[in-house]
Amino acid sequence: MQANGNANQRIARISAHLNPNYPKMEGSSGLQQVSCRAKGGAPGFKVAILGAAGGIGQPLAMLMKMNPLVSVLHLYDVVNSPGVTADISHMDTGAVVRCFLGQSQLEDALIGMDLVIIPAGVPRKPGMTRDDLFNINAGIVKTLCEGITKCCPNAIVNLISNPVNSTVPIAAEVFKKAGTYDPKRLLGVTMLVVVRANTFVAEVMGLDPREVEVPVVGGHAGVTILPLLSQVKPPCSFTPEETDYLTSRIQNGGTEVVEAKAGAGSATLSMAYAAVKFADACLRGLRGDASVIQCAFVASQVTELPFFASKVRLGRTGIDEIYPLGPLNEYERVGLEKAKKELAESIQKGVSFIKK
Numbered sequence: 001m002q003a004n005g006n007a008n009q010r011i012a013r014i015s016a017h018l019n020p021n022y023p024k025m026e027g028s029s030g031l032q033q034v035s036c037r038a039k040g041g042a043p044g045f046k047v048a049i050l051g052a053a054g055g056i057g058q059p060l061a062m063l064m065k066m067n068p069l070v071s072v073l074h075l076y077d078v079v080n081s082p083g084v085t086a087d088i089s090h091m092d093t094g095a096v097v098r099c100f101l102g103q104s105q106l107e108d109a110l111i112g113m114d115l116v117i118i119p120a121g122v123p124r125k126p127g128m129t130r131d132d133l134f135n136i137n138a139g140i141v142k143t144l145c146e147g148i149t150k151c152c153p154n155a156i157v158n159l160i161s162n163p164v165n166s167t168v169p170i171a172a173e174v175f176k177k178a179g180t181y182d183p184k185r186l187l188g189v190t191m192l193v194v195v196r197a198n199t200f201v202a203e204v205m206g207l208d209p210r211e212v213e214v215p216v217v218g219g220h221a222g223v224t225i226l227p228l229l230s231q232v233k234p235p236c237s238f239t240p241e242e243t244d245y246l247t248s249r250i251q252n253g254g255t256e257v258v259e260a261k262a263g264a265g266s267a268t269l270s271m272a273y274a275a276v277k278f279a280d281a282c283l284r285g286l287r288g289d290a291s292v293i294q295c296a297f298v299a300s301q302v303t304e305l306p307f308f309a310s311k312v313r314l315g316r317t318g319i320d321e322i323y324p325l326g327p328l329n330e331y332e333r334v335g336l337e338k339a340k341k342e343l344a345e346s347i348q349k350g351v352s353f354i355k356k
């Protein structure tokens with residue numbers, strides 16, 4: 001009897017981890033869920049993904065479940081998160097996975113998180129700009145960030161939802177309103193353009209993309225995406241034609257995928273890869289690793305604009321240092337002026353959405 005009692009308690013505990021609605025889910029087999037939870041849980045960080053059932057969210061959840069720095073992984077969405085959680089929780093890696101479904105479970109999803117990754121929102125279709133997503137995604141980001149202010153105001157936030165040039169200022173205003181804003185902890189994820197830039201430069205130069213580092217500064221849409229080809233590592237020199245080709249391909253990489261997917265969304269797999277690369281950098285910073293440097297769209301004094309993407313060093317409390325742009329060539333100086341003009345409007349649009 002005692003043994004059965006303990007076993008039942010274990011099953012209940014396991015099922016509750018998988019879905020906080022347990023035992024409301026009694027119709028489903030508790031035993032089926034026994035295999036869904038790793039024993040104990042590895043030491044590490046607690047990470048929530050908001051929008052976890054989406055095109056980015058699913059592969060992102062899978063890759064975060066594989067990250068040894070993650071001990072607890074909360075998967076939140078307004079639809080389909082139970083299926084994604086059940087699926088991913090069968091992976092025999094250390095992180096414990098928990099499901100959260102619908103607005104009423106948002107706060108539970110966020111309590112105690114160290115890192116919150118937000119890929120919630122609608123993606124582009126051919127013919128749309130990222131800014132065309134503003135009307136829907138601004139409200140989604142606002143609601144999710146209000147949850148963060150209440151439940152994990154000290155978490156690092158990685159914001160993926162587009163238009164990043166406006167959603168990051170929206171998040172900042174929500175946090176300011178709640179009195180929880182710490183600019184060191186809010187990062188717009190621009191890693192995908194860096195990943196693309198490394199790949200495209202490697203292709204042109206006949207290099208291994210893993211050995212190429214291209215700083216990409218500015219923002220995350222069209223001309224606001226400014227690759228600094230004069231600062232590529234290893235040092236490369238490009239003809240004017242190569243510079244034009246690479247700049248344009250990097251700036252339009254998102255559109256290239258949107259068009260190839262022909263109405264079925266935008267980049268999801270490469271984005272999940274980039275998001276995990278970036279989240280891992282944030283977690284290594286939190287752990288105290290030295291010299292963790294990535295590009296991100298952050299509150300910044302690098303230019304006269306209040307937000308700008310450039311290289312940042314990540315540490316125990318988020319951003320430890322924001323690096324200046326370094327020497328630019330004439331092509332990049334012209335690009336910078338164009339980028340700043342569009343960025344200023346997108347930032348203001350985000351700020352006004354909350355301040356209106």
Ligand SMILES: NC(=O)C1=CN([C@@H]2O[C@H](COP(=O)(O)OP(=O)(O)OC[C@H]3O[C@@H](n4cnc5c(N)ncnc54)[C@H](O)[C@@H]3O)[C@@H](O)[C@H]2O)C=CC1
Nearest residue numbers: 051053054055056078119120121122123160161162192271
């Ligand atoms: N920063 C970047 O480099 C990139 C950003 N994106 C952006 O990421 C966003 C998501 O893209 P996909 O995953 O392809 O879209 P998707 O439509 O496949 O997935 C979005 C998910 O968000 C969920 N969602 C909607 N409203 C929500 C809410 N209020 N709370 C929680 N979840 C909610 C949906 O249910 C869905 O599961 C888009 O805005 C897209 O433009 C996409 C690629 C790159």
Ligand SMILES: O=C([O-])CC(=O)C(=O)O
Nearest residue numbers: 124192253254255266267
């Ligand atoms: O292009 C889009 O809409 C999605 C995105 O931000 C990217 O792929 O860089």
